[in-house]
Amino acid sequence: MNLDSCYQMIHRPHITASLPVLTTLYTQTEMLRQSTVQVQRQLVRHSSTTSSYSTQISRAREACASSLRQYDKSSYILSAYIPSPARDCFIALRAFNIEVSKITGNEESQVNKKLRSTIGVSSTDLRIKFWEETLYKIFQNPGSDQVVGEPVALLLRDSLRNGLNLDVSYLNQILMSRNEFLKRQQFQTVDELCGYGEGLYSQLNYLVQNLLLSDQLSPSTVALVEESEKLRNLITEIAAHLGQATGVASMVLATEYNAKVQDKVYLPVDVMSRFELSQEDVLRLYQGHLEEDKATKNDVELLLRDVVYETCITANDHLLTARSKLEEVKTTTKEIIKSQSQPLVNQKSGSWKKSLPDCLFVPFMNAVPLSLYLSSLEKHDFDLVKNKIQNPYWKLVSRTFRSYQTRKI
Incomplete structure (x- = not known):
């Protein structure tokens, strides 16, 4: 019995009922009405809270x-x-x-x-x-x-x-x-620079990698990774190598900012010593104290170029290692698919590009800007002073899409 029918029974003049019956019916009706109002208020409150939370997000x-x-x-x-x-x-x-x-x-x-x-x-x-x-x-x-x-x-x-x-x-x-x-005042070696990259950029890579291996995103990818310890180790190693390479490259590219704003030089000391370039020389160069001494300025720029080249070799080595391990990932993935040991993998693998699911490959795509920066440095002969090393937006968009389609970094 709904609320309207209860009120109609009470107020119809031709219905005769005893007072106790009417009293009971009225009490039940009031309880139903109050309950309905309470539910409506809760729904409004819940809707308002949900809307507010959604707005915050x-x-x-x-x-x-x-x-x-x-x-x-x-x-x-x-x-x-x-x-x-x-x-x-x-x-x-x-x-x-x-x-x-x-x-x-x-x-x-x-x-x-x-x-x-x-x-x-x-x-x-x-x-x-x-x-x-x-x-x-x-x-x-x-x-x-x-x-x-x-x-x-x-x-x-x-x-x-x-x-x-x-x-x-x-x-x-x-x-x-x-x-x-x-x-920190300086990095003594390139290995210390790599350690910096591991502590920062590799951690970000691990976070994104684990995020995309959440059960609700792609159960087939999770099943694929759980099937092979070798595969798990490979994707972790790729994340580590890319993080270390990014750490080295980012510190090289920030040389001008660090010298001008922070009054510091974070290029590895051992490499600078090898080329007889001092931190003081780099600071004087970027802070404009060599403008009147063109010969010294030119010498420092050439030495800096050598130091940048030598430092970037390490970043490039890590990138090449990551690419090599990605090929191993592809081989391992194909072997798992071929073995047909995982029904869910067999069911979904047909839609994977180059036998690699999105949730496995996408975290590696942060290698795209790294690769572009290193290529740009090489193109400009590792000269940070005369050239502004940047990745144009259109090129980032284009290369990222190409990486996604070809499954290459």
């Missing part, structure tokens, strides 16, 4: 995407190839890297001096601590309704709620690596 997504458009165009382009359920998480991870890179170690600033004299820490310490605590909160209790104002944190928490694979240890390692870098 939408704004956080736009904020992170905007950050990528401005500071990391290659990741912004790559986001289009990430499966839709994981895309928010991907842009949040890359935006997190941008936020961490904005943490600077300007210990001589007035703000830092004031902070150290009053509370014994610097603004750098505070920002690192902020992110450590933020990550702890969202990973400890992703279902919490506590307000999260940081767009990156909001998208990461939402990803955890959706059951995507995320390991906070990789994020903490990125923070630790950044903190160690800010305290």
